[in-house]
Amino acid sequence: MNQGPSPSNGLPPRISLKAWAAYLGLCLVLALAITWDLTTSREKEMAAAQQRTHATSILVSEWLYAAFETSGALLRSMAGEIRPESLASEDNDPEAHARTNQWLDRHLQLLPHAHAIALFDREGVMTHTSRAARGVGHDISDQAHFQALRDDPSLERQVSQAFFSSEANGFLVAHAQALRDANGRFAGLLGVRLDLGFFDHWLERTELTRGSSLTILDHEGRLLARRPRDTVPDFDAQLGQPVEAGALRPLLHQATDTVHFSIVSPVDGVHRSYTAQLVRDLPFLVVVGEAKQTLMAAWWQKLWTLGIAWLTVAGLGLLVLRGYLSTVRYDTQLHHSHRSLKQANQALSEEIAARKRTETDLRRSEEKYRFLVENSYDILYLFSPDGHIEFVSPSWKTLMGHDPQSVVGRHFSEFVHPEDLPICHQAFSHVMRHGHHAQDIEYRVRHQDGSWRWHNSSALPSRDETGQIVGFQGIARDITARKQAEDEIKTLAFFDPLTQLPNRRLLAQHLQEAVQHCHQGHHHGALLFIDLDNFKILNDTLGHDQGDLLLMQAARRISGCVHESDTVARLGGDEFVVMLRRLSHHPHEATQQAEIVADKILATLNHPYLLDGQEHHSTASVGITLFHRELMSADELMKRADLAMYQAKAAGRNTQRLFDPGMQASVTARAALEADLRRALAEGQFVLHYQALVDDDGTLTGAEALLRWQHPQRGLVPPGEFIALAEDTGLILPIGQWVLEAACAQLAEWARDPRLKHLKLAANVSARQFRHPEFVPGVLRALNTTGADPRRLKLEITESLLVEDVEDVISKMRQLRARGISFALDDFGTGYSSLSYLKQLPLDDVKIDQSFVRDVLTDPNDAAIARTIVALAGTLGLRVIAEGVETREHWEWLSRHGCHTHQGYYFGRPGPVVAMLESLPKRPAPMRRAHPSGPG
Template sequence: MTHGPPRRDPPHRGIELKAWMLYLGLCLALALAITWELVTSREQDMEAARQRTHATSVLVSEWLYSAFETSGAVLSSMAGEIHPEELPRAEEDLAAHGRIHQWLDRHLQLLPNARAIALFDREGVMTHTSNSPHQVGYDISDQDHFQALRDTPDLERQVSRAFWSSEAGGFLVAHAQALRDAEGRFAGVLGVRLDLSFFDHWLERTEPTPGSSLTILDGEERLLARRPQDTVPGFEARLGQPVEVSQLAPLLLGEEDTLHFTIVSPVDGMQRIFTAQRVRDLPFLVVTGEAYQTLLAAWWQKLWTLTLTWLVIAGLGLLVLRGYLRTLRYDRELLRSHRSLEEANQTLSQEIHERQEAERAIKSSEERFRALFDNSLSGVAVHDIILNDQGEPCDYVFTMANPAFESHTGMKVADVLGRRATHIYPVPELPGLIRRFGEVALTGRAIAFEQHLESMGEYYSVGAFQIGPGSFAAVIDNITARRQAEDEIKTLAFYDSLTQLPNRRLLIERLEATVQACRRDHHHGALLFIDLDNFKILNDTLGHDQGDRLLMQAARRISGCVHEADTVARLGGDEFVVMLRKLSQGVQEATQQVEIVADKILAALNHPYYLGGREHHSTASVGITLFHRDPVSVDELMKRADLAMYQAKAAGRNTHRLFDPGMQASVTARAALESDLRRALAEDQFLLHYQALVDDNGQLTGAEALLRWQHPERGLVPPGEFITLAEDTGLILPLGQWALETACSQLARWAQDPTLKHLKIAANVSARQFRHSDFVAGVLRALANSGADPHRLKLEITESLLLEDVEEVIEKMRQLRARGVSFALDDFGTGYSSLSYLKRLPLDDVKIDQSFVRDVLVDPNDAAIARTIVALADTLGLRVIAEGVETREHWEWLSRHGCHTHQGYYFGRPGPVASIQEALAKWTFPSHRGARPVPVNPGPDIGNHPGSR
């Protein structure tokens, strides 16, 4: 009987097809899950890099902006002191030229990163410079920044692009200020020159990561600075050369402020992700990059790990499928009755051999899988999902976990295997995770996400995919360090590091938004400027660490006085700012609301502070300004609040003041007077007047030197209008030294005249001048340079000098007394000094204040005070000088009661030095003390005039 070819069994063919479809479906699902994880992870890494580079570029650009704001403020201040039409050239007046050179040098010290400060005339030729004089004559008329300032009347300052300077031997950047003459016409340029090392100073403040770069370019893409430099061959030669990057065009054209792009760096040939930030109002770009290779190193490792995992799983599945199909074929062969027993035995033997091979292959694959599984850098765990009675996921069990799982989660592998998730970490986020993982295990849909376990304080990157019905694998990476780094960058850029309050930058952003909102919604807003009173004393006495503790406590107290929607910021030092939103629409109601908040803040800051186990008290001064619909800039609001705060300090501190326009006018007038005062010092507008000192015998013994200001427009300005301002600004130090040197020079000239060589000069010394560390050396220097006799110089001090550090005062007086200089205590009786200190001072004279002398003939109280002062001085062995002597009767009464020297309008008004020569001709010199003093031709100025100075 003949048999035909064997027929395939249709049911077996269908089973094979289904098996293959199931296998391919699982492989495809796993591949899609891995692809999704890789794509998501790569995009997250790229976005994190863009955020980091953006934060760094913004930070460096703000540093650059602040640096040029500082140099711009210095240039503006200097320009206010310059009259271009009055500037002398070296060939015209060498002495004046030298003073301008020294003036530029002093201001250069305010800008430690600057190379030089120079003046250029309207033709662009350098006329004065802080560097060596051989640079005078250098021409910048072909420079763009000079032409822009010359041709644009409204342009006050300009920052140049990088340009080559043959004088400096390198590339420079100039920050220039236009100078205007009296009619407002262009009269030249005041410029600060910066070499490219200036920009390195700001880059060195950052900490670059491996492979990252930080570059500063100017508006023509010239390379100004870069970090790191050692990766660029011939870096010094490339400075100032253009770096052509087409992606920067929108920034250069002003169309964008920030750009993100990925290119191969034209500087060192390394591919990076870059963020370019335009520095506002300046022709510079800050370009920050992170190395593409370094950034994606972890991603590539994850790619190979997941790919190998997929290949292992696919290989295992293929081996299982092959074994299964072979089993089907084997069973099918047994059913074929027409096969001979020999063929059956051969087939069976072959199948057994193949099974053994398959088992060996499976074992080998398992070993490779285990090696890959155990050595993965990401934590990998395999779980079985648990369903409740309703068929919903309620928990999952750990069936496998690799060693990296322990390093990422902190849980030992042995402690989690076979246990439920709810027993291992019952965190509030777990129910949500169970639902998401259950969907993966039951539907096969892979997921990838980041999870913050707030209760554990950790951030994780999680990817999950199904590996079988009801089972899934989770790939876990602990990204807490990365998230903390990102948060730290954000905090550094927008928050104060000590108090964690918003800094100036974040405050300005919020204030701009609030001003717009108030204009739109017709609500009032308010700005409160808070300055802690006498905070420097706390730092000096208890130390900066205790000062920082007080600042942190003050920040918490201020924050507790406002609503959550309001803003409390720290500007720096002991200055805080509070911004209030959505006050009432009516100005009276809004004013009452903000004053209530200010009172709460003052009350909170008045409570005791406990620092280092000790109680400390502090107060504050608060300045307030409101804003509504008026178009007022943010800078103007800050200035108004600051002015109001200073008004609160002037009112005695521990109070608040509301801004009014009169404050601005007062500050403007004071600033104008200060500017005039500085110009007066530079232009020698000061002079000394002298008032005669006469003894009780009518003999001229000397004169008091009195400071006067010959203003070119206002004429003679009395000291009462400018001495206090000079004290506040510190100008009293050079002014007082000038007065000392001038008085000593006059003494030296009198010493050459036989009729005047016996005269002394009394010079007033302010408390601030006396306390200066260089005071004693300055007096001795004035005496040595002029050649004046120290015994002819008398220094007049006031009782205010004795309010602090009396021992230092006594020591300085003894040093000068040892060299022959004498001392008089001025305005005696009007101050608050202790008599116990008075007896220790090495004094020669005391001066009775004119307020007691004026009515000594008619007021018994003034007469009693004058007699008491004379008696006290006589007891202490001191001579008495009476000032304010208006009439002959004053002189006679004071002489009878023991005054030794007299000063006042009766003997002559203060005047130029020639008035002392005239005084010699007005008085006779009796031969005995008992003679009555008689003036010779006293003249029309001698009469009853108020005051002696």
């Protein structure tokens, strides 16, 4: 039986097996722990990179959105000043054409990065440009943005994707505004043309880390701008060209707003982690990438550090194990043979040599660790259990400005912002109590220059040889740039860039919270909608820069009228909103409180403004609405305050009005009537009724065409209920044109009947219709289309037409008079009367208003007015027509005093043409001829 050691190694097998098992187990556990930590660190590095690229992509996309909002506002303002119908007349007027080009040049200066501003007609041909000598006649009818604005009446503006322009010899992007004529039809477009340098400007505002990239593409994947440029060979040749963008397909198809991916860049061949972000409402996307080599540098440093540490521990363990085994082997062999002793001496010599090699390896690993610590960009730190600094890496000097040795021994709270101390104490206490890894925390640290820097830190417990926790250690990273980007994104998203007031989005959040608080607390709140009066005139006369100065001063004045707990916001343009919180429980007192604030705002806005050393005066109109226990949406409250503001405008401006339900009902009814009017025009619900004109013998000499609306539910609607609304909305233009065309068609039909071809037909023309540039062409078009005799058409105008631009009125009347059309002045004596203008007008008739005719038999004043009108008309060589003749006595009195054409219920009420003609045999018998018998 074998009672000695194993001849192979001189040790009992059981001892050798247990020792090696313990050693390998320790190495395995340590390797698993390091692997888990490295995996977790890698995920955090990738998540942090994704967060940084996402923040930068949102920031740049918001910059682009804001830039196009600015150019959109300018386009909208310019479009309001353009009359498309007048531009066509400039073809034969070089001076007018040059003035329009100069006007475009002045506006181009407001967009310093724009290539040009141009006007295009409805066929897509450039007619005017801010660079007058270049590009006129250029055709864009094949471009998608032109076709979209032409084919979609609801589309107001469009931003194009990049396209090659032969006129500019390069790629451009267009921001275009549709132009509509008075009837809402497409009449061309106004476009700002931007070269790709516009996008490059926004990339210059960002600071990129080494190896990072920032790219702007359009929805076709074309390269518009990139930073850096020097890493891309022949970069200028690649601008405007599509790039390989397989990972961007979800964005290009607009299936999502954001996508994260990691690829080797097809532009410069660098492997990066990317975030791509769609720019809202625009055909562009922003792609931000961080080089894998750069963002993983710290991770690789950690990998080397932990790997060397693992090798060191494994080597030391192996040394200890082999020392232990050699000792056992020595004792065992000492008891058996001299040869075993010699072998033990030899083994000991080998172990000494191995120990020296291990010590050399350990020293080298320490040198590598020291190199990593001294050259790491992040701060490595070691704190005592009570929070005093025992060690910080040299990067503290780079990031914080202090000498690392000068802070050793000081408490970390000396450098942390007071507001952030609780979260730091909580995290470090958790490490000390539980010995667990602390969650990442973010806090501010004071720099040597007094500024505050943001850090992200993660801590681990520090233990001695016995396993007791003797402090904590960790890594801190500077995240100030990321925090600044987040703050700037928040500012862009929730604050107005000009006045720094909350914008519409933030106001809606505050308003919804205030409504909830009022509902729960049973008190009132108020919303004040403020609109500066005549602000557009200031912008047009002094320029947008002066308008901006006034807006900033107005914002400060309004903010000074309310408490800090209230909210002042700017919606855009010259519109501000004030939200008042915690007003009285009683409605009457709450109303008084809101009105006091409104009066205070009106008073302070009435004070003169100093704009570049010049005084300017401005007023405002304020609409007020209260909210209490009733839960309402922010949109509904804004709508109510807006309605009240328009009531203040209608009351003469520089005043306030409180919302009441009657306003809403009036607006709703008006909107419904306007919708019905538009439907009536589209569905042909309008009809003409006719009222006869007769002479002294009762003979039919003509008729007046009177507009009626055959409503499908309400029946026949008289013009008094809808003409005013048609005037306000501009619908009077297409309605008036329809009346002219229907009247001319009736004249053409009468011309084919020998009994009726001598009749004249009068049609009323509104002042707005007459002043429209297309009025004269519209009348001639109606005559030409129907073939009516212009000598049988009479146009009736009112004295209100003579209030302004009488020369233009006379010019248009003479143009039509030359074609044979006659004119009558309706309701004479009730409005603006000027004999100097009256004698210049090419009139044929004047009509005595029925308000004078009605009482000529009983009121001496009306009788005198009627005789005066007849005498005046006779002096000017005009025929007189009397309206409102209701009895035979009226008829005879008027005829006796020189009025020989009559119209009124005595001869028939207005009705369809068939009814008027059927009454021809029933005309009253001719009156007996008599000489005037005195003043009557």
